[in-house]
Amino acid sequence: MISFDLRLDRPGFSLDVAGEFDGGITAVFGPSGTGKTSLLNCIAGSVRPTSGFVELNGKTLYSSDKKVSLPPAKRRIGTVYQDGALFPHLDVRRNIEFGWKLIDESERRLNPLELAEFLGLSGLLDRKPDALSGGERQRVAIARALATSPALLLLDEPLASLDIARRGSILNYLKRVHAEFDIPMVYVSHSITEVVSIASRAMLLRDGKVAGFDRPSALLLGAAAAGGDIDNLENILDGVIGDSTDQLTNIRIGKVEISTRHQNKNQGENVVVSVGANQIILAAELPTRLSARNILKGRVTEVWSQHGKVFAEVDVGQKFIVELTENALNELGISQGSEVYLVFKSSSVDVFDA
């Protein structure tokens, strides 16, 4: 568990944030220039706050009162940077082993080669970062940070320099890393899509202050008001390829199965699925004689509305977020607990390699 209460004064900018993050994945999000990265740097120790404290699992990492400020190396915190910040003169293996070699043997809980295998890097160990794709670079960065057996993993916009296909894949790896190694993560992003997809809790920052701390979906509209990137909110979900016909492929997502355009993939293959929140139609009754291939029955678990923008979270055995208008909401008479049908076309589903 990490707790902090920090102030950082810089010319033309000040940060004043307090929070307590549990062992899950916590997102810190908000528009650019709002202090997300500064907060991360204060926690990691690369930037010294003006005053306050940072504690990790009860250990003081920084305290202006007690005059404590551990150097980054002593904090047991791993960081994954926006474009990986891999060492360009070292191959993948030596990048991953860099921090691992510097910690005490007794503290080495994760083996670099096993991490490389877990992150699908076994075939790339002799390559230099120049010869890697963006997604591969980020996986190396994750492995490099994990190899130091950190007590906390910080991720600073780790998907910002990747295309959408790679984003889903890295998100998937991060979820698996969290499930496998049980390392708490702080995930900094300006994209609500990523935050909703990966985090269990989210802290919304605005002008260097905490504007909200809640479940990510509950902060959606706050994010909209703060100028967050929610225009293209995507539901990013893990799936497994099911059976296929000539035109369609079924994909199992948790307890539900959806239809997508035909995928050239084998049954049982893991994939990442993305459905835009504005691509989903809400129906109050079971629609009949419809061309859309996906009709899923569920219950509205939450509705947020502000300034004419409405989001509904619907549980169909798997939670989807749907964007609709104020008019539609009123006309359908939908509220929390309503039984509804989600409708979307098989062509509205993007499928990526996991």
Place this chain on the structure above:
Amino acid sequence: MNSDISIVALSLQIALVATAVTLPIGMFVAWLLVRKQFRGKFVLDVIVSLPLALPPVVVGYALLWVVGTNGWIGQLSESLFGSTLAFTWIAAALAAAIVSLPLVVRSFTAALAGVDPRLESAARGLGAGSVRTFLTITLPLAYRGVIAGVMLGFVRALSEFGATIVVAGNIPGRTQTVPSAIFTRISSGDTDAAWRLALVSVVLGVLALVIHNWLVRRSSNNSDSSNGRAL
């Protein structure tokens, strides 16, 4: 011919020692200028660059004052060795070092600035101390620019004349370097001998500059592909 060889040998010795002095000092100063924010940074920059803007004779005269009987280095060496450093090859090496330092610092500054500081903070975050970070990340990424700076400093030290002749004189066999020997030979009308040493100077200079330019081009190609700033 024999004296030619010993003159070239002494010149190389002086330039090598001068380079050995400027390498660590230049690296430290360049690192301060590129990576640290502190009061007096501007002043440090001016002081280090000053020899570039002064007539070398003035540098030599100032150095003579420092290493002579009145200067603190002079008094220190007098109490230790019984004589000052003035008119020794060590004084010549010091003069060459001071005159080449601005060039070395400039090259090193460009080389270090080409290394993404986030790579250094990544290394720090992974547990490396500042010395290890410098040796395993910064230096390997900047090494071409660093060697180029060393080459540049070396040729400048090799061709040093004005400051050297003031502080070390022109004593055959003791402080006479290639440039001062050429000066003597021209003065005494021994043109063939002057040309011989001039030719040696040209060969050494061309060689060092070719290596320098090759390294600079290689390092700017290198930093382009890694998104660093070109040298």
